[in-house]
Amino acid sequence: MxxxxxxxxxxxxxxxxxxxxxxxxxxxxxxxESGRSAGALILIIVLVVIAGIAGSGWWAWGxxxxxxxxxxxxxxxxxxxxxxxxxxxxxxxEQGDIGEDVARKLADQGVTASFESVYQLLLEDTSVxxxxxxxxxxxxxxxxxxxxxxxxSDNRLLYRITIPEGRSVTQAIETIAENSDIPLADLEAAIAxxxxxxxTPPAENTYxxxxxxxxxxxxxxxxxxxxxxxxxxxxxxxxxxxxxDRGVSAEQRHEVLTKAALVQREAKEPEDFFxxxxxIDNRLEDGMALQFDSTVTYWENxxxxxxxxxxxRENADNPYNTYYYTGLxxxxxxxxxxxxxxxxxxxxxxxxxxxxxxxxxxxxxxxxNTLAEHDGAVALLREWCDNIxxxxxxx
Numbered sequence: 076m077x078x079x080x081x082x083x084x085x086x087x088x089x090x091x092x093x094x095x096x097x098x099x100x101x102x103x104x105x106x107x108e109s110g111r112s113a114g115a116l117i118l119i120i121v122l123v124v125i126a127g128i129a130g131s132g133w134w135a136w137g138x139x140x141x142x143x144x145x146x147x148x149x150x151x152x153x154x155x156x157x158x159x160x161x162x163x164x165x166x167x168x169e170q171g172d173i174g175e176d177v178a179r180k181l182a183d184q185g186v187t188a189s190f191e192s193v194y195q196l197l198l199e200d201t202s203v204x205x206x207x208x209x210x211x212x213x214x215x216x217x218x219x220x221x222x223x224x225x226x227x228s229d230n231r232l233l234y235r236i237t238i239p240e241g242r243s244v245t246q247a248i249e250t251i252a253e254n255s256d257i258p259l260a261d262l263e264a265a266i267a268x269x270x271x272x273x274x275t276p277p278a279e280n281t282y283x284x285x286x287x288x289x290x291x292x293x294x295x296x297x298x299x300x301x302x303x304x305x306x307x308x309x310x311x312x313x314x315x316x317x318x319x320d321r322g323v324s325a326e327q328r329h330e331v332l333t334k335a336a337l338v339q340r341e342a343k344e345p346e347d348f349f350x351x352x353x354x355i356d357n358r359l360e361d362g363m364a365l366q367f368d369s370t371v372t373y374w375e376n377x378x379x380x381x382x383x384x385x386x387x388r389e390n391a392d393n394p395y396n397t398y399y400y401t402g403l404x405x406x407x408x409x410x411x412x413x414x415x416x417x418x419x420x421x422x423x424x425x426x427x428x429x430x431x432x433x434x435x436x437x438x439x440x441x442x443x444n445t446l447a448e449h450d451g452a453v454a455l456l457r458e459w460c461d462n463i464x465x466x467x468x469x470x
Contacts, residue, residue, distance in 0.1 A: 154192035159213030192218030240412035261303035288332035288407025335411035343438030352422035365397035435468040
């Protein structure tokens with residue numbers, strides 16, 4: 076084989092370069108996944124030729140190998156320059172995706188100019204890894220810029236949703252819907268059946284929300300596309316884990332969460348949580364009605380006020396009403412946090428049976444052993460509320 080014939084073979088022609096009078100045509104490669112497809116095809120042809128030469132194969136490679144490699148190296152890989160345009164593109168790296176998968180997604184979605192512009196870099200540096208998630212990138216980025224962007228956690232798209240302690244399940248799912256891509260209707264459907272999540276509250280009771288109390292209030296990082304049921308399961312699992320870690324058995328969960336939700340709604344300062352828990356135990360032990368306004372406002376959906384009406388306190392249709400019914404309410408009235416759980420399991424030592432917050436701004440609370448002491452504390456609250464400067468807190 077002459078040098079001219081070999082050069083023609085490399086260029087994909089059966090004629091030497093000096094025979095055709097046509098300018099060389101090298102079409103742009105459209106198959107981004109092929110990885111330098113034109114060069115690979117030529118290499119295959121050359122290998123076939125070498126195999127045909129048989130005994131003189133190594134001689135052929137010695138004569139032409141450098142030229143084959145040089146030719147393949149001359150092929151330019153389509154690539155953009157720089158950090159890309161202003162157009163945002165969301166790239167989803169799924170669990171189990173390897174470098175090839177990521178390179179393909181980047182090219183297919185117009186982030187990079189080609190599959191090869193990323194994949195070649197990944198072959199050169201096998202230490203590069205990608206974490207599952209949704210990432211904000213730009214269109215028309217260089218391969219190296221796209222790789223760097225996928226390794227920058229600041230580019231990862233997450234919904235950070237904070238559910239404060241004491242919120243109800245209804246309030247929690249509204250917060251989730253407002254701060255994520257999960258529709259409220261999906262969340263409402265997801266909380267309808269607690270048994271789906273391993274929660275079995277006492278069957279004889281009627282609840283405003285069957286999953287009340289069982290979602291742990293915290294900040295959750297939610298991936299775009301997360302289903303309502305998946306997030307609810309995560310929140311339930313978090314609560315059950317915390318109960319398990321505290322040695323609360325499955326049979327004790329409902330009572331502990333019911334008490335903890337009362338403590339969460341009634342206590343203001345951390346040290347008061349343990350005293351409120353003691354008041355609950357003391358009143359239950361003496362057969363006294365708890366008389367917590369929070370159990371009335373929960374049913375009435377009148378959060379944000381410390382006052383209840385005579386009519387509301389006398390409402391027998393409210394199964395949570397601790398003015399009308401003695402004992403614990405039928406279930407939790409909100410989502411308790413860690414301190415409330417700890418307080419229920421290790422209440423403070425004391426004979427208090429009454430408490431009232433006397434300063435609604437600072438949260439100062441008076442605990443009393445007798446009704447007379449309690450009435451004096453209530454008078455302090457009314458006096459504080461009579462101050463015009465405090466009116467906004469006493470509505």
